Amino acid sequence: MNTLLFPKSSNVYDSYGEILETLGNRKEAILNYRKSLELNPDNTNAANYLKDKK
Template structure:
């Protein structure tokens, strides 16, 4: 289902892809990967805050998710 959502999103069916990935987080709430994929497409459409929340959830489920750490570093303002 995750792959299908990503394929829809990146092949011209963004709204459908977003919805499939959103539903995937409901159906598989223990999967860090579904939150990571949903965060990725949210970021791509400019839904920054929602993307940040999903990346945080992905990291909560898998603290070793380096991709989520990198994405959050890009999304979050510099804290200097």
């Protein structure tokens, strides 16, 4: 829901990525971390997550 309400918030996608990873949905987590990084290239949390998954 938050991604619909706040589509330009990198934090929303970052947080959603964290939850998806916790739930074991790695593919969706990666997509959301990429979107977060696209919206905010300085997001070190998303960058570190994606770096570890390559």
